[in-house]
Amino acid sequence: MRPETTRRAPKVLLHDHLDGGLRPETIVELVQQTGQANDLPRPDAEGLRAWFQESADSGSLPRYLETFVHTLAVMQTADGLRRVARECVEDLAADGVIYAESRYAPEQHLAQGLSLEEVVEAVNAGFREGEAVVAEGGGQIRVTALLTAMRQAAMSAEIARLAVRYRDDGVAGFDIAGAEAGYPPTRHLDAFEYLRRENAHFTIHAGEGFGLPSIWEAIQWCGADRLGHGVRIVDDISIGGRSFGDWVAHRRNDPRALVEVDLSEVRLGRLAAYVRDMRIPLEMCPSSNLQTSAALSIALHPITLLKRLRFRVTLNTDNRLMSGTSLSREAQLLSDEAGWTLADLRWVTINAMKSAFIPFDERLSLIDGVIKPGYAALGYAGEPVS
Template sequence: MTAAPAPRIDADTLRRLPKAVLHDHLDGALRPATLVELAETAGHTLPVTDPEALAAWFREAAGSGDLVRYIATFEHTLAVMQTRESLLRTAEEYVLDLAADGVVYGEVRYAPELMLRGELTLPEVVEAVQEGLAAGMAKAAAAGTPVRVGTLLCGMRMFDRTREIAGLAVAYRDAGVVGFDIAGAEDGFPAADHLAAFEHLRAESVPFTIHAGEAHGLPSIHQALQVCGAQRIGHGVRITDDIPDLAAGKLGRLAAWVRDRRIALEMCPTSNLQTGAATSIAEHPVTALKDLGFRVTVNTDNRLVSGTTMTREMSLLVEEAGWTLDDLRTVTVNAVKSAFLPYDERVALIRDVVLPGYELAG
C-alpha cells in the first residue's frame, strides 16, 4: 500500500517555525537598501544602486558556479563595513532580520581583519559588532520575537593572522563570542597551515568549526577533524565521496566517524548550488545524509549573496526534496544540540522553545 503524501506546509507556518542557524556570514547578509545607503556615504561604487537590482546582481554573480567569483562579491559589502557606525547598523539589522525569519538562535561569523581599512582596531571591530547585535536582540525581545545570537570570529585561511584572531576569540568569549572559524578559498589553503590557532583554542577550551568539504574533498574534511580538531564542519557536502552508494548507506571510515561521533555538518543548500558543490535541491546530499542519521543542519550561509532566508531554505527542501515537518524539526534540534552554547542552555532552548513551536505547527 502506497503511503499518503505528507501534508503541504504553508508559507506562513514555515515562517513561524522556530529555527536555528549555525552558518551565516555577517558580511554576506546586509540589506540591499542599507548597502546602497552605506556605499553612498563611503564613496564606494556599486554595480547598480537600485536595491532590488542590486539584490539580483548578487544572486547572479553568486550563481555562477564558481566559488572564487562567489567570494569576490564580498568586496562590495566589506567596503561599507569599515566604521563603527556601519558595523553597529549592519549587526543590529542582521538580528532583526533573523527575528522576522522565525530564528530563535543564530551564530553569525565574520572576519575582523577584513574590517580594518578605516581606523578601527581589531578589538574595536568586535566591540562594535557585539554592541549592534545586543541592540538588535533587545529590540527583537521588546517586539515579542526574541532571538539569541552568538558570534564566531573568522581567521582568513589565505592570510597569516589566524593565531591572532584565535586570541581575539579567547579574549571575548565572555562577551558574546562563542567560537572560531577559518574562512576563505578552501582549495590550496589547507586548514593545517593554521595549527597554532587551533592549538591555542583547544588549550583555552574555545570551540571551533572549519569550512571543509565544499570546494575540496575528503582530505579537507579529514584534516579539519583529525589534524585540527574541529567540533563542526562548515558545509561538508563532499563527505558523500566516502559513501559510494548513498542508497545502500554503506559508509567509509571517515563518513562513519562523522556520523557516529555526531559531528554537525553546517549545510547550506542554496549556497552549495551557487558554488557548484551540489546540483539541485532535490539531489542535495543533505536529504540522504539526514536519512542516514548524520547530524545535518540547514543554514543560509549568506542571506544577501544567496538571496535567501531560513524560511526559504526550508521551503525549498519541502517543495523539492519532500521534507516533512518532522524533518525540519530534526535539523533544528540538530542545530541547537550542536550550538556553541553550554549544555543546559541548549537543553532549555530545545525543551522550552523549539519543541513547543513545532507542536503548535503540527
Template sequence: MTAPRTDARNDVRPDTDTIRRLPKAVLHDHLDGGLRPATLVELAGAVGHTLPTTDPDALAAWYYEAANSGDLVRYIATFEHTLAVMQTREGLLRTAEEYVLDLAADGVVYGEVRYAPELMLNGGLTLPEVVETVQEGLAAGMAKGAAAGTPVRVGTLLCGMRMFDRSREIADLAVAFRDAGVVGFDIAGAEDGFPPADHLDAFAHLRAENVPFTIHAGEAHGLPSIHQALQVCGAQRIGHGVRITDDIVDGKLGRVAEWIRDRRIALEMCPTSNLQTGAATSIADHPITRLRDLGFRVTLNTDNRLVSGTTMTREMSLLVEKAGWTLGDLRTVTVNALKSAFIPFDERNALIRDVVLPGYDLGTR
C-alpha cells in the same frame, strides 16, 4: 528529544506561511553576506564606494546572478562591496543590529553569526574595536527583538582568513571575548589550496583555552580537507561538508564518514549556497537529504542571505517542495543545530525544550 518519525505530526508537509512561523536555528551565516540591499546602497553612498547599481532591487538581483555562476571564487568576490561599507563604527553597528532583526523576522530563535575582523580594519578600527562594535550592534538588535516579542539569541564566531597569516591573532580575540558574546572560531575563504593545517597554531591555542571551533571543509575541496579539519585540526563541527558523500559508496560509510556520523559531528549544510558554488547539483539531490536518512547530524543554514538571495524560511520551503521534507524533518535539523550550538548545554536544552518543540507542535494546528 525529538518525537519518533512514526508520529503522524512528522508527515505534515507545511506551507510557507507555516514555515515562516516555526522556530529556527542557524549555525552558518556570514555577517558580511547578509546586509539589506537598501542598507548597502545607503552606506556605500556615505563612504563613497561605487556599487554595480544603486537600486536596491537591482542590486539584490546582481548578487543573486553572480552567486549563481557556479564558481566559489566569484561567489566570494561579491563580498568586496559589503566589506567596503563595514569599515567604520557606524557601518558595523547598523549591519550587526539589522542582522539580528532580520533573523527575528524570519523566526530564528538562535543564530551564530560569523565574520572576519581582519577584513574590517581599513577605516582605522583595531581588531578589538571591530569585535566590540559588532557585539554592541548585535546586543542592540537582540534588545529590540525582545521588546517586539521576537526574542533571538545570537552568538558570534570570529573567522581567520585561511589565505592569510593572522589566524592566531583572531584566535586570541576569540579567547579574549569569550565572555562578551563570542562563542567560537572558524577559518573562512577560498578552500582549495589553503588547507586548514596551515593554521595549527590557532587551533592548538583554542583547544588549550577550551574555545570550540568549526572549519569550512568539504565544499570546494574534497575528503582530504574534511579529514584534515577533523583529525589534524580537531574541529567540533564542519562548515558545509557536502563532499563527505565521496566517502559513502552504495550506502556503506568509509572511515571518515563513519567517524563524523558516529561521533555526532554536526555538518553545517547550506543547500542554496552549495548549489550556487557548484558543490551540489540541485536542491532535490542535495546531500543533506541522503545524509539525514543515513543518520548524520545535519543542520540547515543560509550561509549568505544577501549573496544567495535566501532566508531560513526559503531554505526550509525549498526542501519541502523539492526534496519532500516534512515538518518532522524540519524539526530534526532545528534540534540538531541547537544540540551542536557553541553555547552551554543547559541553554541549548532550554531552547529545545521551551521554544523549539512547543513551536513545532503549534505548526501542526
C-alpha cells in the same frame, strides 16, 4: 509544508556570514554617505539585490568574490558594523530564527583604522541592539558571534586569541574560511592547538570546495567541533556499489532518487562512519552549494541522504544576500523539492541547537522551552532520533 508554517517554525542557524547577509538598501545608503555611490554596480536597492544574486549564480569565481567587495566596503566603521549587525538580528528574527551564530572575519574590517577589538565590540553592540529591538516587539532571538580567520592569511593565531578574550562577551567560537584548495587547515594548527588548550569551541570550513582530505584534516589533525558545509563527506559514501557522485549523475533526472533510495544499499567509508559515529555536526547550506557546484539540485543535495542516514545534519543559509535566501526559504525548498516534512525541520533544528557553541544548560533551555513548544503549536510534537 506551507510557507507560513515554515516561517513560523522556530529555527536555529549555525552557518551564516555577516558580510553575506546585508540589506541592499543599507549598502546603498551607507555608500551614498561616503560619496562613493558610483562605485556600486547598480544604483538602487532592487537592482543591487538582483546584481548580487546574478553574480553569485554566474559560475564565475571572480564575479562572485566581487560581491563581497561591496558588502565589506560599508563595514569598515564602528557605526557601519553596528548597523549591519543590528539589522542581521532583526532580519533573522523576522524569519523565525530563535538562535544564530553569525560569523565574520575581524581582519577584513580594518581598512579605515579600526582595531580588531573595536571591530568585535562594534559587532557585539549591534547584536545586543538588535536583540533589544526584537524583544521590544514581543519577539525572541539570541545571536552570538563566531570570529573567522582567513585561511590564505596569517592572522589565525591572533584571531583565535581574540575569540578566547571575548568568549564571555558575545563570542561563541572560532572559524576559518577561504579557499580550501592549497590552504589546508593544518596551516593554522597553532591556532587550533591554542583553542583546544583554552577549552574553546571552533568550526572549520571543510568539504565544500575540496574533498575528503580537507574534512579528515579538520577533524583528525585540528580537532574541529563542527564542519562548515562538509557536503563532500558523500565522497566516502557509495550506493549500490557506485560512488555517490556516479549514482546521483545516473539518477539526475529523478527528483525522488534520494528520498526513495534503499538504505540497505548504502555503504559508508571509514571517514564517513567516523563523522556519523562521533555525531560531528555538518553545517549544510543547500542553495549556496548549488551556486558553487557542490550539488546538482536541491532534490539531489546530499543533505537529504545524510538526514536519512542520521548524520548530525543542520540546515543553514551561508550568504543570505548572495543566495537570495533565508532559513525559511532553505527549508521550503527542501519541502517542495526533496519531500521534507515539519518533523524533518524540527529534527535539524534540534540538531543545530544541540551543536551550538553555548553552554549545555542554555541549549537545553531553548530546546525544551522554545523549540519543542513551538513545533507542538504547529501540530508536531514527536521526538526525533539524533
